[in-house]
Amino acid sequence: MKHFDVVVIGGGHAGAEAAAVAARAGVSVALVTLRREAIGVMSCNPAIGGLGKGHLVREIDAMDGIMGRAADAAGIQFRLLNRRKGPAVQGPRAQADRKLYRQAIQGLLAAEPNLTVIEDEVTDILIESGQVTGLGLASLGSIRTENVVLTSGTFLNGVIHIGDQRQSGGRMGDKPSIRLAERLAEFDLPRGRLKTGTPPRLDGKTIDWSVLDTQPGDSDPTMFSFLNKAPLVRQISCGITQTNARTHDIVRANLSRSAMYGGHIEGVGPRYCPSIEDKVVRFADKESHQVFLEPEGLDDDTVYPNGISSSLPIEVQESYVRSIHGLEQVKILQPAYAIEYDYFDPRALTLGLQVKSTEGLFFAGQINGTTGYEEAAAQGLVAGLNAANRARGQAPVHFSRADSYIGVMIDDLVTRGVTEPYRMFTSRAEYRLTLRADNADQRLTPLAVGQGIVAQGRRQAFDSKMDMIEKGRAALQACQLTPRQIGALGIHASQDGARRSAYSVLSFPDATISGVASVVPDYAALPESIQTQLWCDALYAQYVDRQAAEADLLRRDEDAAIPLNFAYDGLSSLSNELKSKLNRQRPTNIAQAGRIEGMTPAALAVILAHVRRAQKTGTDA
Numbered sequence: 001m002k003h004f005d006v007v008v009i010g011g012g013h014a015g016a017e018a019a020a021v022a023a024r025a026g027v028s029v030a031l032v033t034l035r036r037e038a039i040g041v042m043s044c045n046p047a048i049g050g051l052g053k054g055h056l057v058r059e060i061d062a063m064d065g066i067m068g069r070a071a072d073a074a075g076i077q078f079r080l081l082n083r084r085k086g087p088a089v090q091g092p093r094a095q096a097d098r099k100l101y102r103q104a105i106q107g108l109l110a111a112e113p114n115l116t117v118i119e120d121e122v123t124d125i126l127i128e129s130g131q132v133t134g135l136g137l138a139s140l141g142s143i144r145t146e147n148v149v150l151t152s153g154t155f156l157n158g159v160i161h162i163g164d165q166r167q168s169g170g171r172m173g174d175k176p177s178i179r180l181a182e183r184l185a186e187f188d189l190p191r192g193r194l195k196t197g198t199p200p201r202l203d204g205k206t207i208d209w210s211v212l213d214t215q216p217g218d219s220d221p222t223m224f225s226f227l228n229k230a231p232l233v234r235q236i237s238c239g240i241t242q243t244n245a246r247t248h249d250i251v252r253a254n255l256s257r258s259a260m261y262g263g264h265i266e267g268v269g270p271r272y273c274p275s276i277e278d279k280v281v282r283f284a285d286k287e288s289h290q291v292f293l294e295p296e297g298l299d300d301d302t303v304y305p306n307g308i309s310s311s312l313p314i315e316v317q318e319s320y321v322r323s324i325h326g327l328e329q330v331k332i333l334q335p336a337y338a339i340e341y342d343y344f345d346p347r348a349l350t351l352g353l354q355v356k357s358t359e360g361l362f363f364a365g366q367i368n369g370t371t372g373y374e375e376a377a378a379q380g381l382v383a384g385l386n387a388a389n390r391a392r393g394q395a396p397v398h399f400s401r402a403d404s405y406i407g408v409m410i411d412d413l414v415t416r417g418v419t420e421p422y423r424m425f426t427s428r429a430e431y432r433l434t435l436r437a438d439n440a441d442q443r444l445t446p447l448a449v450g451q452g453i454v455a456q457g458r459r460q461a462f463d464s465k466m467d468m469i470e471k472g473r474a475a476l477q478a479c480q481l482t483p484r485q486i487g488a489l490g491i492h493a494s495q496d497g498a499r500r501s502a503y504s505v506l507s508f509p510d511a512t513i514s515g516v517a518s519v520v521p522d523y524a525a526l527p528e529s530i531q532t533q534l535w536c537d538a539l540y541a542q543y544v545d546r547q548a549a550e551a552d553l554l555r556r557d558e559d560a561a562i563p564l565n566f567a568y569d570g571l572s573s574l575s576n577e578l579k580s581k582l583n584r585q586r587p588t589n590i591a592q593a594g595r596i597e598g599m600t601p602a603a604l605a606v607i608l609a610h611v612r613r614a615q616k617t618g619t620d621a
Contacts (some may be wrong), residue, residue, distance in 0.1 A: 003144040004030040005391035007135055008384065009122050009180075011039035013067065014151035014365030014376035016105050018384030020066045022149075023112035024453040025388035030143065031109070032135070034155075034174065036614045040070070040105025041374065043154070043171045044198045046296045046304055049224065051081055052424035053374040054091035058440040059376075060381055061225045064458050066108040067377045070150045076236045076298060078221035087536045088433045089426045092222045095238065097297040108448040118143075125150075125361065132360035137212055138179075147387040149362045151380055154196065156342035156367065157181040160336055161195075161259035162289070163313030170341075172334060181342055187358065190345035193267035194421050195260075196371055197275050197309040197338040200317050200372035203331040204301040207293065212239040212326045215292070226441045227458060228467075229529075236551035239293035241326045243276070243308070248287075250320040251280045251312070259311035259338050267340040270371045270421040275338070276308045276320065291324060302333055303474040311338035343369045346413035347585045351394040352386035353379060353410065356586055362387050368413055371421035378406045385451065397451060400558055401591075402431055402551030403443055403492045415585070415592045431551055438536045442466070446603050468530045471539075475522035476503035476534065489515040506538040530550040557591035562611055564588070582607075 011033035017030040023447045024048035033039055049057050049069040060066030075094035082090045109115055117395070124136030125148060134144045155170030155177040170176045185191075218245060223230055255261045262268065269275070276283065279289050292306040305327075310317055314335045322328050345367040348356055353368070355361040382419040386396045399407035408429045413422060426432050445462045448454045452463035454462075479502040486493040486500065491511050493500065502520050505511055513531050517524035520522040523531065570580040578598055585595040590611070594604050 001134075001141055001144050001463050004028045004116070004146065006030075006149065006384070006387045007032060007143065007145040008149045010151035010153060010155070010365070011036075011117075012041070012043070012151060012153045012365065013373040014153070014380035014383075015149070016040055017065055017067060017111060017377040017380035018149045018151060018364055018387070020109060020112060020117055021063070021381050021384040021453055022388040022391075023114040024064065024455075025385065025392065026114065026452065027388045027391045029112075029115045029388075030118050030145075030432045031115060032120055032122055032137065034119070034121055034170075036117055038174065039109065039338050040102040042096065042098050042101055042494060044196070045100070045306060046096045046294065047093060048075075048096055048101075048373060049091060049093035050374075051089070051091035051309070052405065052426045052428065054081070054093060054224075055426065055435065055437045055440070056374040056378045056424055057224050058092070058226075058410070058437040059404050059444055060377055061227075062440040062444040063381055064445075064454045065377070065381050066105060067374070067397060070104035070108060071096060071128075071224045072228045072424065073104040073232050074098075075221075075224075075231055076233060076295070076483060077217035078223070078231060078235075079218050080455070082221045083218075086539070087438055088436050089425070090437065092246040092437060094224065095217075095236075095294055097233065099297050099300065100233065105203075111465040119122045121177070121179070124183050125180075130358055133359065147360045147362070147391050149364055149380070149383045149387050150367060151363075151365045151376070151383075152177055152180065153366050153376070154339050154341040158186070158339055158341045160240045161256050161265055161311045161338045161340065161546065163259060163316070164262060165313075166195060166259070169339070171339065172337060184342075184344075184608075187355075189348050189355070189357070191342055192345070193340055194343050194366075194369060195265050195267035195269045195278065195338050195340040196273075197269065197311060198336060199305050199307070199309040199333040200321060200332045200336040201296070202293070202303040202305055202321070202327070203333050204295060204303040206329055206331040207239070207303060208328070209239055212241050212293070214238065215240055218276050227461060234298055236295055237299070238295070239326070241291045241293065241324055242293060243324055244288055246323045247276075247320050248280050248318065248339060250323060251276055253315045254312055255281070257313050257316060265311070265338060269338070269421045272423050273309070277312065300509075306355070308336070308339075310336040336496055340455060341366065343367055343418075345369070345417050347415070347417045349414050350588050351398040351410055351414060351592075353383040353414075354386060354390075354396075360387075361388065364422075369418035369422055370409075370413070371423050375409060375422065375424055378409060382406060382410060385453065389451075397447070398558070400551075400555060401429070402555055404440075405429055405435055405535050408435075411592065411595075415587065415595045417585075427607060431547050433540050434547050436536065436540070438533060442469075445481070465530065468526055469533060472523050472526050472530055472534050473503060473537070475520050476506065476516070476538070477501045479520045479575065481505060481519070485519070489519065491515065501542070503534075506535055508543060557594065558589050560608060560611060562587055562589055562593065562607070564613075566611070568605075568607075571606055571610065574603055578603055
């Protein structure tokens with residue numbers, strides 16, 4: 001019977017990232033997928049990144065992950081969202097060539113010598129005494145492993161809805177995972193149903209582009225990978241149109257025929273990615289909604305109409321789509337549909353995404369109640385790394401809210417659970433002024449190096465970059481400017497006679513990089529990207545100390561680990577309601593316990609006191 005240190009189930013964004021990081025860690029890895037050629041498929045929108053999501057991709061790349069490199073290889077339009085706002089809330093986004101992205105992911109995985117791809121269906125997860133021992137496959141029998149990362153996406157009991165028609169499927173054209181879902185039901189984990197949707201795919205040759213507005217990419221593209229400086233393929237523009245009163249009337253008249261509004265779906269959909277039915281109902285006062293017409297590839301005429309996902313019958317879809325300006329003669333290549341699938345309550349997981357009740361079983365992606373490629377890939381990175389660490393006898397890696405958006409997402413999931421598909425936003429991060437997309441490598445690459453998952457080329461590039469940053473910062477701080485000298489640069493400064501470092505001056509509202517560089521030759525000699533990085537660092541330097549102090553307090557609480565078998569029932573000062581929540585959620589540290597609804601400072605102090613007493617005496621808590 002074949003043995004692997006780690007087996008990843010599923011070849012989507014979570015599975016690809018999990019398999020890649022485990023292989024980089026030096027353990028033997030198998031990726032089991034229903035179809036080898038479907039690894040890395042972009043099931044919905046052919047785009048990567050956005051607000052909050054772009055931060056996650058940058059952090060994945062800082063850990064030497066593969067999503068950012070694949071997005072750069074396939075990117076046909078790059079845009080930095082929130083460009084007019086500060087760097088902390090800017091989000092890189094790329095429209096991708098669907099075929100090139102899939103090829104890039106498959107190529108990056110093929111380059112991993114420790115990774116084997118197995119084309120088969122997983123039908124069983126073998127468990128003995130609460131520990132994973134292997135997997136059952138439909139065709140190849142059993143394989144042995146002590147560590148499994150399950151990344152099932154929308155395939156677990158997946159059901160596709162178009163109007164009142166329903167069919168089993170993981171996505172259009174792919175069969176669902178039924179037997180695995182039935183096996184997981186035996187684990188007695190809390191679970192539910194969620195749904196997501198996708199718009200119809202349009203034939204670009206039948207769109208009247210001449211009457212539409214266009215949206216080009218940025219003239220100075222921001223790449224995802226810290227290893228890349230410019231796009232690798234030809235860039236394109238997207239089209240822009242709008243729905244109108246007639247569109248809304250058609251949708252409104254057919255709401256009862258929608259799978260969602262007709263009562264055919266029990267799962268909750270993503271609030272931040274509403275269907276056209278949701279938009280018409282929830283925003284009844286709006287006369288139009290913008291639709292972005294996004295080409296799916298350089299040599300593909302298929303167009304993704306971002307903003308009009310639906311579960312209406314096909315004939316209604318044709319009617320409302322053709323009511324839109326520029327789409328009057330359009331041909332639908334694939335109808336819109338909603339898909340409903342099983343997920344498991346992520347509060348049943350540790351911070352390393354391991355199932356608390358089953359050693360060696362990790363969940364990542366939509367199975368944990370999230371939506372989006374980026375959220376899935378980041379979870380895959382966490383689960384894959386921790387599965388590999390378990391295989392090589394190393395301590396699990398926990399990402400902190402204070403250090404990364406990855407940490408924010410994981411903590412949100414395992415502490416609070418989900419009531420709808422979870423999507424990352426910059427507003428979720430308390431420390432977003434320091435958790436910026438531009439400094440993700442400074443925050444996380446040293447961690448990745450320490451874990452042994454960074455290739456030599458990236459490590460050398462990072463060390464070189466940090467050396468230039470330190471030299472540039474030292475030169476800026478050494479240059480002390482008088483108010484008169486600052487004014488000569490066209491920068492307003494208080495005429496108090498006090499000298500200020502060029503580094504602090506760089507953060508002034510009317511300061512320019514070129515202006516400050518003109519008086520600091522060593523700064524001027526640095527590459528433009530390093531000059532810009534130092535400007536970003538200087539801009540937020542005044543907030544760093546304050547947020548660092550707050551983050552230190554959080555880390556102390558995170559370091560105060562609570563055993564999974566902690567006896568909350570023995571704490572008489574806790575309310576029965578709180579005991580019930582603690583027993584159900586089983587927080588793994590004091591910080592998590594503090595975020596449970598209804599937790600009080602007094603109750604938290606009692607728990608912490610008992611945890612510390614147990615640590616001192618070496619007894620069970």
